[in-house]
Amino acid sequence: MNRNVKIALVEDEPYNLRMLGGMIKKLRPGWEVVQNFESVKATVDWLHTHSQPDLLFMDIQLADGLCFSIFDQVPVKSMVIFTTAYDNYAIRAFKVNSIDYLLKPFKEKDLEAAIEKFERFRNLS
Numbered sequence: 001m002n003r004n005v006k007i008a009l010v011e012d013e014p015y016n017l018r019m020l021g022g023m024i025k026k027l028r029p030g031w032e033v034v035q036n037f038e039s040v041k042a043t044v045d046w047l048h049t050h051s052q053p054d055l056l057f058m059d060i061q062l063a064d065g066l067c068f069s070i071f072d073q074v075p076v077k078s079m080v081i082f083t084t085a086y087d088n089y090a091i092r093a094f095k096v097n098s099i100d101y102l103l104k105p106f107k108e109k110d111l112e113a114a115i116e117k118f119e120r121f122r123n124l125s
Contacts (some may be wrong), residue, residue: 005031005122008046010058010067011083012038016104020057020083023111039064040073047074055118060084060093071096079121081114 011017037043100114
């Protein structure tokens with residue numbers, strides 16, 4: 001059973017945003033990207049006023065701070081796959097809604113494995 005999954009991308013580097021969005025579209029063409037965010041502030045503002053997506057792909061270091069401050073400002077109900085160049089935040093990531101932690105640059109097969117883990121958690125496979 002593969003239902004329409006709503007996702008949001010939190011990434012402040014346009015190249016990485018395009019790469020991630022393209023990989024997701026290729027791997028899960030039925031999934032809907034409901035929003036892209038470049039900052040902590042934009043993410044928090046949107047999460048306060050909209051239904052939360054099923055899954056967030058989240059970079060850790062954003063233009064206006066660390067993404068962990070999002071979790072301090074709004075209750076995040078979405079599962080999270082972190083996509084980052086920094087390995088030193090892995091432990092902190094798993095204290096929030098993280099189901100995987102991908103180090104940039106990651107391969108498509110790594111993203112596929114993270115997506116499959118999300119689907120197992122959500123009973124979508």
